[in-house]
Amino acid sequence: MLNHEFLQYLNFGGYPEVVLSAKIQKDMGRYVKNDIVDKVLLRDLPSLYGIRDVQELNRFFTYLAYNTGNEFSYETMSRESGIQKEVLKKYLEYLESAFLIKVLNKVDANAKRFKRVTSFKVLLTNPSLRTALFSPIKTTDGEMGNMVETAILSQWMHRERLDLTYARWKDGRFEGEVDLVLVDDKQFKPLWGVEIKWSNHYFEKPQELVGLVQFCKLNNFNSGLVTSIDKHSVKEIGELTLTFLPAAVYAYNIGENTLKMKSTSY
Numbered sequence: 616m617l618n619h620e621f622l623q624y625l626n627f628g629g630y631p632e633v634v635l636s637a638k639i640q641k642d643m644g645r646y647v648k649n650d651i652v653d654k655v656l657l658r659d660l661p662s663l664y665g666i667r668d669v670q671e672l673n674r675f676f677t678y679l680a681y682n683t684g685n686e687f688s689y690e691t692m693s694r695e696s697g698i699q700k701e702v703l704k705k706y707l708e709y710l711e712s713a714f715l716i717k718v719l720n721k722v723d724a725n726a727k728r729f730k731r732v733t734s735f736k737v738l739l740t741n742p743s744l745r746t747a748l749f750s751p752i753k754t755t756d757g758e759m760g761n762m763v764e765t766a767i768l769s770q771w772m773h774r775e776r777l778d779l780t781y782a783r784w785k786d787g788r789f790e791g792e793v794d795l796v797l798v799d800d801k802q803f804k805p806l807w808g809v810e811i812k813w814s815n816h817y818f819e820k821p822q823e824l825v826g827l828v829q830f831c832k833l834n835n836f837n838s839g840l841v842t843s844i845d846k847h848s849v850k851e852i853g854e855l856t857l858t859f860l861p862a863a864v865y866a867y868n869i870g871e872n873t874l875k876m877k878s879t880s881y
Contacts, residue, residue: 618754618845621863625742625762626751647747655713664709671698675706679716680748683739684761686721686783707737714740717772724784724791724833726798726805736781742766754844760813763842763862764794767811770869774876776800782808782830791826805834810841811862818846818859831855840865 639646656673666672678696689700696703710716719736722728739745742765745752752758771779778800782793793808810817810827817824824841831839837854842862850857860868 617861617863617867621766621866622752622754624866625766626746627743647744655715660713661709664705664712666705666709672706672709675703676710676715677748679710679737680739680745682737682761683742683745684736684764686734686736688734715744716740717768719768719779719781722780722782722796722798722805724782724786724830726780726782726796726803726834734783738765738768740769740772742769754813760811763813763866764811767809767842767862767866767869768795770866770873771795773870773873782826786829789825791829793827793830796830805830805836808834808836808839809865810839812842813844813862815844815846817841818843818848818850821850821852821857821859824852824857827857828852828855 656676657669661669661672675696675698689703692698692703693700698706707716707718711718717738717740719738720728720732721734721736742762745758745762745765752762768779771777778798780796780798782791782796782805784791794811795809797806797808798804799806808827808830810824818841821841822828824839827839827841831837832855838856838858840858840860842865843859845861846859847861847864848859850859
């Protein structure tokens with residue numbers, strides 16, 4: 616039941632008007648594109664950033680929306696979009712300032728930043744933007760993993776001043792990754808790491824989460840968190856405790872706790 620509601624959130628939940636109207640849901644592209652996306656992308660605002668070709672900006676945003684949650688480099692992004700690197704950087708800066716996307720920078724296994732930015736992740740601030748531009752997804756679609764990651768990040772983004780990153784590193788032939796890492800911006804140390812999965816596979820075989828296990832060991836963590844489709848339990852790998860939580864529950868918990876924090880601060 617919760618996963619059904621979670622899918623509704625992924626596809627339509629970013630806009631209250633859409634949630635409350637079956638009519639708009641059937642033609643969400645027209646509503647969101649005309650009333651929201653076009654106002655931000657095709658009006659006067661881009662010119663403040665020196666952007667003249669708003670149609671190219673629009674096409675670039677569509678490209679990012681389709682690939683939300685993917686890792687990019689300026690080289691591959693330029694090759695695939697046909698846009699020069701310096702222009703890409705300007706577009707990314709504008710789209711992030713317009714709160715349409717979030718750029719996640721990469722850190723290594725010890726959460727240290729790389730001196731040269733070679734790759735990064737780009738995620739929509741609202742997963743239902745992808746539905747608006749393309750079509751609703753189903754739980755069995757290949758894009759579901761990236762959409763879940765997008766949804767979870769969008770919940771975290773309601774908390775200000777969080778230094779959210781992702782980790783990717785090489786150790787010999789092994790290449791490790793942790794989907795979401797929070798870094799203490801004062802001590803420059805990781806506070807936690809979460810592996811975001813839309814799968815129950817790792818619940819059955821937690822020993823295959825080699826990247827997360829290595830990350831936790833290197834940073835002296837005794838616990839880590841992994842999302843699943845619908846499995847909820849704790850697994851032990853040596854001295855490491857891995858908590859498995861359904862992705863829908865994790866996203867809900869972040870949102871609920873954020874609301875409580877904000878309500879008590881007023």
